[in-house]
Amino acid sequence: MRIKDLLKGTLSEEELRYVPSSFDIIGSREKAVAIVEVPTELEHRKNEIAKAIMKIHKNVKTVLAKKSARKGPYRIRELELVLGDPNTEVLHKEHGYLLKLDPRKVYFSPREATERQRVAKQVKPGEFIMLMFAGVGPYAFAILKWQPLVEKIVAIEINPYAFYYLLENIKLNKAEDKIVPILGDVRYKAQDFYNICDRVIMPLPKGAYLFLEEAFSCLKPEGGIIHVYHWAPEDDLFSEIEGIILKEAKRLGYRVHLLNRRKVLPYAPRIMKVCVEFKAWKN
Ligand SMILES: C[S@@+](CC[C@H](N)C(=O)[O-])C[C@H]1O[C@@H](n2cnc3c(N)ncnc32)[C@H](O)[C@@H]1O
Structure with a gap:
């Protein structure tokens, strides 16, 4: 199920048009963080969007919203904690190797x-x-x-x-x-x-x-x-x-x-x- 489908009935038809169709999930089957770009038109709905993401992806324990472009020498962006666990350290598996990281840092x-x-x-x-x-x-x-x-x-x-x-x-x-x-x-x-x-x-x-x-x-x-x-x-x-x-x-x-x-x-x-x-x- 897509988050858009889950939000039908909660969001208006107009709002549904802006629901993001993709977002990044970093982490494992036990614990992951979703990073989503919430359009300004849906700023007041970010909690509902975060809840929908967590409902569909049971492993997502935290939803973060992008608040800036990547910047500075470390190439990181400001991320707002919208919902969930403030501890955002995860263990990501990629092609057979493990990467421990905190996407906020x-x-x-x-x-x-x-x-x-x-x-x-x-x-x-x-x-x-x-x-x-x-x-x-x-x-x-x-x-x-x-x-x-x-x-x-x-x-x-x-x-x-x-x-x-x-x-x-x-x-x-x-x-x-x-x-x-x-x-x-x-x-x-x-x-x-x-x-x-x-x-x-x-x-x-x-x-x-x-x-x-x-x-x-x-x-x-x-x-x-x-x-x-x-x-x-x-x-x-x-x-x-x-x-x-x-x-x-x-x-x-x-x-x-x-x-x-x-x-x-x-x-x-x-x-x-x-x-x-x-x-x-x-x-
Ligand atoms: C675009 S990220 C890529 C990180 C990693 N290679 C990857 O693919 O996930 C660039 C990295 O370079 C580091 N960096 C930027 N300028 C640097 C410098 N002058 N010397 C060493 N590292 C630097 C940043 O902190 C950042 O972690």
């Missing part, structure tokens, strides 16, 4: 699970990987699930809450011997891993390009692969980021070869999140 999007799988499947045995902007670690665990023979994954994260959950998740997924967690700014922390990485993953669409120098420098001199995320207008998805990559490569003395470019998910009206993957090696 860290970035996490269950919608990106498929994208993580796509990247993880490319990793070869023995690779040394730099995961910039690691969050609670979903890319690292996706990679480990697909490629347990990876050499190491260095995971750098600046938000102390996300870093706390990254450490928890390393324990939960028994990944102590493979993941090297580092708290801090990629700008300074990546330097310890210059010239030794086979692959660099940059999942920060807002501004990953500003760290391309660090990404190039992490690669082994004989070369490696960089995955960079970016936001782009729907009608011109790749020119800006590819132009930046070429310019940075030239400035830093690298050659590049484009491997793949793709749309990931819509970010905002007419704005897409895209991923560009390329090989780079020293001139």
Whole structure:
């Protein structure tokens, strides 16, 4: 049953038109949190909407409403507690690995699970990987699930809450011997891993390009692969980021070869999140 159907009789015909048809659920069968965007037209009905969500999804113990866009360096949004348990820490299962997290304190999007799988499947045995902007670690665990023979994954994260959950998740997924967690700014922390990485993953669409120098420098001199995320207008998805990559490569003395470019998910009206993957090696 859809929440719209459940609300028939409670909401007017006019109000029903605005009922959101999709929302994110993060968590497990025992305890999950729903994150919903309540349109301004239904602000006075958010409690009824939350009750309907909890009635249909029995595992949802808390309903949170989006109150802002993602913002700041930690890329989190304001979320209002509409109904339920104020303790919003959950254990989310995704493609065979566990992620403990609190969506009110860290970035996490269950919608990106498929994208993580796509990247993880490319990793070869023995690779040394730099995961910039690691969050609670979903890319690292996706990679480990697909490629347990990876050499190491260095995971750098600046938000102390996300870093706390990254450490928890390393324990939960028994990944102590493979993941090297580092708290801090990629700008300074990546330097310890210059010239030794086979692959660099940059999942920060807002501004990953500003760290391309660090990404190039992490690669082994004989070369490696960089995955960079970016936001782009729907009608011109790749020119800006590819132009930046070429310019940075030239400035830093690298050659590049484009491997793949793709749309990931819509970010905002007419704005897409895209991923560009390329090989780079020293001139
Ligand atoms: C878009 S989120 C992605 C998180 C994670 N990779 C995921 O897919 O769930 C970007 C993350 O980068 C972190 N971050 C932003 N700027 C950073 C920096 N300069 N150094 C390290 N981490 C940073 C944020 O705190 C946030 O957790």
